[in-house]
Amino acid sequence: MPESDYPDIRELHLFSDMADEHFLSLMRGAYVQNFPPQIELITEGDPSDFLHIILSGSVDLFSTWNGRETSMATVRPISTFILAATVKDAPYLMSAQTLEKSRIALIPSQDVRAVFDADGNFARAIVTELAQCYRSVVKVQKDLKLRTSLERLANYLLRKQKNAGGAAEFDLDYEKKRLASVLGMTPENLSRAFKGLQPYGVSVNGARVRIGDQEDLERFAKPNPLIDDFTT
Amino acid sequence: MPESDYPDIRELHLFSDMADEHFLSLMRGAYVQNFPPQIELITEGDPSDFLHIILSGSVDLFSTWNGRETSMATVRPISTFILAATVKDAPYLMSAQTLEKSRIALIPSQDVRAVFDADGNFARAIVTELAQCYRSVVKVQKDLKLRTSLERLANYLLRKQKNAGGAAEFDLDYEKKRLASVLGMTPENLSRAFKGLQPYGVSVNGARVRIGDQEDLERFAKPNPLIDDFTT
């Protein structure tokens, strides 16, 4: 891996507290690759040979069963993914494909496990990261089980709006087909759901969303930090 | 905590490799309590003051939103729960209530975090535990998003059967109302789903389930280790 990439990775919470010696040993075995869009990086069920770190671009994590497919999450820079499979030395549970041109660092899983055994700070950082991941998935599960698709969309839009600094207008950051899959519905149903939110002041034009009356939408969506706040 | 409880807890993977000194310091601050059935041990949103370890009985983890409630998981001895909230010092995401008379150990969260900082072996054990929890929730999410309720029930029954040693008959281990909630459906729909599995040789009498033709049911259920095998 080019040394110019070291600082970005070193800044990641996961690597910031570990000993230099261990960090360098991880980096020596790692390499960086550029991938075009729509490349399948990982296939679920395969052994977890590498811990992946996305440096630029974006990656979709998805799963399939019996001819069906669903999008589980989207990964954006700079973060790792498939950490749990790496530390457990277990098969990947999700597949991964690039959504756009992406730069990705790959660290051999056995190196990660070796350093994890040797460096307590690294182990502790992994704990924090995994706890975060776990809590995020629990929130998604609550979202899926407790809300209708209309409510999921409404809360999704409010979260995006918050991310966009609270602006009344913002852009969806991926295609609607994928958004539908993330929210656990069909594209057709997503179209209808957007219509269903019009009475609460939501309008859409392509990828551009406008929330006319945030309070009105919130009265309907009833956002809850124990489901919608992914920072805690 | 009575010293007679130490060995059971010490055997838990989470505590088996840590230094004696640290284990004892955790136990000194801990205590054990017996709870009657239907007692709410934890309320979601509360600060995570204790790591809980269930020594006997069983505990339901559930969540609520907007007047709705869903069962997220059931915890059985001997294991910990609410580990992620403890290590992150973040609010509980789920509530917990005893299903039956239960004996539960409580370790102050701040003690866990302190020992976690001091003991690398403990930190590593927490990583393995959290990775396991994370992967389990991902599997549940795949189950929810990729399968219909009939398919979820069919695969649930096959998993239970495996747990029961492959016997053709076995007992459901909690009431159907709760099972319905775990599987993400209403009790009425669960009744219909059991009927819907009759053509595949499933019969039910109270809590007793009989799988007449396992292969036939498997042809319908299409179980997949990346969803249904909770040991990896």
Place this chain on the structure above:
DNA sequence: GCGTCGACTTGATAAATGTTAAGCTGCGAA
């Protein structure tokens, strides 16, 4: 400009799931 393609939308219809209400059944208390 023209055609083509993919993303999205729309409407009609079907399937899955939830809701409401009623009734059954087994069990424990009076």
Place this chain on the structure above:
DNA sequence: TTCGCAGCTTAACATTTATCAAGTCGACGC
């Protein structure tokens, strides 16, 4: 024993969501 109740089932109906089939629209290449 009888009553009352909780858990479960059933049936009718309502709602939600998916599926299928057109149809619109805009981007792109030729």
